[in-house]
Amino acid sequence: MNGSGRWGLALRRTAACGVRVRGLAAASALLLLFAASASAQDGGPQDGGPRLAPAGTAIPGEKAIMLSSRARVRGAADVEALLADLVAFDTFHRSGTANRDHPSFQAMTAYLKDWCEAAGLGFADHGSVVVVTLGAGSDRLGLVTHGDVQPADAGKWAADPFTLDVTSEPGRLVGRGVEDDKGPIACALVAMRELRRIGWPLRRRVELIVSYTEESDWAPFQEFLARNPPPPLNVAFDAEYPVVTAEKGWCSVTVGIAGPEAAGAEGDAELVAFTGGFFLSQVPEDAVATIVGADDALVDALRAAADADEEATFTFEDDGVDEGGRPRLLVRARGLSAHSSKPEQGVNAITHLAALLATHDWPDSRAARMARFVDERLGTGRLAERFGDVAYEDPFMGPLTLSLGTLREDGERLVAGINLRRPEGRTREEVEASVRWAVEGWSAERGLADAVTLEQSIGDPHRVHDAPHVEVLLQTFRHHTGITDAAPLSIGGGTHARLVPNGVNFGPSMPGEPYTGHSEHEFVTREQLLDNLEMVTSLLVDLAVK
Ligand SMILES: [Zn+2]
Secondary structure, three states: OOOOHHHOOOOOOOOOOOOOOOOOOHHHHHHHHHHHHHHHHHOOOOOOOOOOOOOOOOOOOHHHHHHHHHHHHHOHHHHHHHHHHHHOOOOEOOOOOOHHHOHHHHHHHHHHHHHHHHHOOEEEEOOOEEEEEEOOOOOEEEEEEEOOEOOOOHHHOOOOOOOOEOOOOOOEEEOOOOOOOHHHHHHHHHHHHHHHHHOOOEOOEEEEEEEOOOOOOOHHHHHHHHHOOOOOEEEEOOEEOOOEEEEOEEEEEEEEEEOOOOOOOOOOOEEEEEEEEOOOOEEOOEEEEEEEOOOHHHHHHHHHHHHHOOOOEEEEEEEEEOOOOOEEEEEEEEOEOEEOOOHHHOEOHHHHHHHHHOOOOOOOOHHHHHHHHHHHHHOOOOOOOOOOOOOOEEOOOEEOEEEEEEEEEEOOEEEEEEEEEEOOOOOHHHHHHHHHHHHHHHHHHOOOOOOEEEEEEEOOOEEOOOOOOHHHHHHHHHHHHOOOOOOOEEEOOOOHHHHOOOEEEOOEEOOOOOOOOOOOOOEEEHHHHHHHHHHHHHHHHHHHEO
């Protein structure tokens, strides 16, 4: 299985010395880079696909190598300072307010405008999108990013998430947005400034497109694209290297279960509450259940089950007594947050707590019903293994993944928010029918048909075939990293790349490294930030300079 795509990708760094060059003195670096460039070209494109440069032209070209090395050295301090300034704008969505109307976004727009004017770059404010431009001409290259971020749970950070933390962890820059997606904005801006300063004539106008609503609502960006036709060639920096040519379809499945808060069962311990999670696209780190009337034997049994869980950790906390004088016990689960498109990198606190609760047979309550549903239909796996026949996979795009993101009380109901990411291989209607069958089958089996509600929104996967710049991006990556067997890959995340022509992602995170965007420990290493600056500069030269 998983013969290709990210699941079968075995990237390795070649050991050939000199190929992976890091901030060396210019002269020796250039010699090594030329040598690496020549050897990278010997074999030509691996897949024989179309390329933008004439056959035999080295990529990166001499100019790309020169300017990218220079950007790395000259731009190092600037890119970090710029990133610090961008992180300081707490540009997450507040419900009830359009991002474009919130002061944090307006302040960032004003800042970017000033920065671009000082750098000699064009700037256009479209409200929910800003566009930074370099050059003129009708042929255009789009660089697609976003300036909004996910919220951050400040209590989980060593320092303020909206102040770039350069000291807590040596070599790392920690802060909300450093990976997703303000680091890439900073790199693109500094690269464009370097390109402007050197003054080479351009064959493509460069447009850095910064969306302000990628994390919350894609409609404003789609409206922007309808009014402002995007460039025919686009590179997004919102995923990972080497080049992402496919993205799974985003699906939201919402299951509500109604029922009594408690059965009022005399003498029996009852499960009266079960909630957790922060937002749908994050693997939840926290969940909590409230149990009333537990005796010592039950607490001991739950503790033993908790000890047997090797991934999540649990704490048991006395919480006074209820109105009937019965002791209240809080059981808290702690998992590990991660981007929900990569559930294998997280530990889901809600599903692990459900598995713990399922070791006891509770009297009927909505929390007990939900715990049972979560345990029986979702489980602690990440591939919908228990969810009817929802699981499937595509040879290139990999398997469908499942992440239960949120569990909230909503009046008489408990509502579970489930995020699926689906590859090619089945139609939307087929997936909808599988989900319906899994949920309705369960509720019928449990005699809860009237208590369970289901809403679903099943998105389509995105796949780019034959984009003309893919080979240029691959060669850029191979050259600058020394990873010579890099090949296109598919990801679970959904990015704006899917909304623009020939939209592929190029970085910013390295294959095999954990993606820290959306987590409560978001960081980029200083070295990676400079690698990104170098590669963005390099591709700009090869794709935009005459
Ligand atoms: Zn992003």
